[in-house]
Amino acid sequence: MDRLADTLFLSDEHRIFRQQARRFVQERLAPHVDAWEAQKGFPREVYREMGRAGLLGVNFPEEVGGAGGDLLFGVILGEELVRSGSSGLGASLGTLGIAVPPILNAGTAAQKAAWLPRIMSGEWISALAVTEPGAGSDVASISTRAVRDGDDYIVNGAKTFITSGTRADFITTVVRTGGEGFGGISLLGIETDRPGFMVSRNLEKMGWHASDTAELSFTDVRVPASNLIGPENGGFGVLMLNFATERLLLATTAVEMAQMAYEESLRYTRERQAFGRPIAGFQVTRHKLAEMITGIDVCRTYNYALATRVIAGDRPIKEIAIAKNASTDMACRVIDQAVQLHGGFGYMREFLVERLYRDIRLYPIGGGTREVMNEIISKTII
Numbered sequence: 001m002d003r004l005a006d007t008l009f010l011s012d013e014h015r016i017f018r019q020q021a022r023r024f025v026q027e028r029l030a031p032h033v034d035a036w037e038a039q040k041g042f043p044r045e046v047y048r049e050m051g052r053a054g055l056l057g058v059n060f061p062e063e064v065g066g067a068g069g070d071l072l073f074g075v076i077l078g079e080e081l082v083r084s085g086s087s088g089l090g091a092s093l094g095t096l097g098i099a100v101p102p103i104l105n106a107g108t109a110a111q112k113a114a115w116l117p118r119i120m121s122g123e124w125i126s127a128l129a130v131t132e133p134g135a136g137s138d139v140a141s142i143s144t145r146a147v148r149d150g151d152d153y154i155v156n157g158a159k160t161f162i163t164s165g166t167r168a169d170f171i172t173t174v175v176r177t178g179g180e181g182f183g184g185i186s187l188l189g190i191e192t193d194r195p196g197f198m199v200s201r202n203l204e205k206m207g208w209h210a211s212d213t214a215e216l217s218f219t220d221v222r223v224p225a226s227n228l229i230g231p232e233n234g235g236f237g238v239l240m241l242n243f244a245t246e247r248l249l250l251a252t253t254a255v256e257m258a259q260m261a262y263e264e265s266l267r268y269t270r271e272r273q274a275f276g277r278p279i280a281g282f283q284v285t286r287h288k289l290a291e292m293i294t295g296i297d298v299c300r301t302y303n304y305a306l307a308t309r310v311i312a313g314d315r316p317i318k319e320i321a322i323a324k325n326a327s328t329d330m331a332c333r334v335i336d337q338a339v340q341l342h343g344g345f346g347y348m349r350e351f352l353v354e355r356l357y358r359d360i361r362l363y364p365i366g367g368g369t370r371e372v373m374n375e376i377i378s379k380t381i382i
């Protein structure tokens with residue numbers, strides 16, 4: 001039987017797209033995932049291949065090189081990329097999903113024409129740089145400064161934890177152009193071949209091994225003022241809108257990771273014997289599986305409902321914060337249970353649930369922590 005979320009919210013086009021995306025991911029990516037996780041990276045060519053297949057810009061407008069699909073196409077692609085077996089791979093391939101929307105929403109026609117087709121085709125790798133060594137959750141206190149000098153800005157500062165940052169060609173960068181607080185923040189598009197830009201470190205991580213995560217430094221980087229995205233000192237609002245979609249996509253990805261852990265657990269507990277029967281025969285195991293699919297189905301349906309509201313033009317900020325916390329907490333719980341159901345094998349690198357366990361830990365942190373989501377939710381109810 002079809003899943004409730006699919007029945008309620010997906011069109012025939014969405015379903016056909018899922019089959020196409022799944023075929024691409026399973027044939028072209030999945031066979032290499034173990035090697036890419038071990039090597040801690042994947043070939044640049046994958047971006048171009050995804051671009052040629054029309055996947056990179058699936059939910060972006062055709063005028064800028066995308067395929068013109070709605071957000072649910074992006075959700076489906078994110079889910080299918082996770083099903084490669086590496087959510088890190090999906091994260092790096094998906095950084096355009098956070099780097100591009102500010103340009104689409106607030107950029108000039110010239111910026112869109114110059115940057116977006118190169119990103120959608122996979123010629124350029126893009127990244128979004130918000131977080132700094134001294135400021136993460138408290139975005140309004142970032143200190144990377146862009147000072148106007150004639151027709152340019154001169155940028156000085158540092159960013160950290162930037163996904164795809166070690167090899168990005170273009171970075172949507174959050175900078176301070178004005179005074180203290182959120183009113184002094186702007187967005188600048190920075191091409192990384194500009195003198196003074198440097199990748200200071202490729203960071204070692206618990207999970208997401210196929211994805212690079214960089215610390216970046218900017219020393220007197222001269223950037224044309226025409227690279228300013230949106231109004232000067234008006235970047236904070238653009239960024240907050242961007243966070244909403246990012247968080248929803250993190251939520252839907254987390255649900256798919258839980259789904260995979262559930263499927264692995266179902267298969268394993270049917271096969272694994274203990275005390276003369278499959279461990280799925282124990283009521284406690286069956287109940288764990290029942291609780292897993294309960295959380296997965298409820299979160300998926302809630303998330304897809306929110307995606308349709310976003311497609312309709314709403315920005316349900318509180319509900320997206322609820323979705324992120326509910327989905328990522330559920331996924332952490334489900335994946336932890338999956339490791340437990342696999343016994344000692346669940347702790348072994350060769351089992352998918354081990355990778356899921358390491359990778360999922362990021363989801364209540366990245367894109368806004370659980371505590372920050374609770375702040376957003378609580379401000380609307382108190």
Ligand SMILES: Cc1cc2nc3c(=O)[nH]c(=O)nc-3n(C[C@H](O)[C@H](O)[C@H](O)COP(=O)(O)OP(=O)(O)OC[C@H]3O[C@@H](n4cnc5c(N)ncnc54)[C@H](O)[C@@H]3O)c2cc1C
Nearest residue numbers: 128129130131135136137161162163365366367368369371
């Ligand atoms: C693998 C990875 C990839 C990432 N990719 C990117 C990227 O591509 N681009 C980018 O810009 N960033 C990226 N990030 C950064 C990520 O978004 C931040 O780590 C996250 O927003 C938290 O910021 P922080 O690490 O500075 O933690 P902090 O803000 O220092 O928080 C530390 C702790 O304090 C809590 N806390 C903070 N404020 C409050 C409060 N008001 N009330 C209660 N508790 C609070 C937090 O919830 C957390 O538990 C990435 C991070 C990782 C780990």
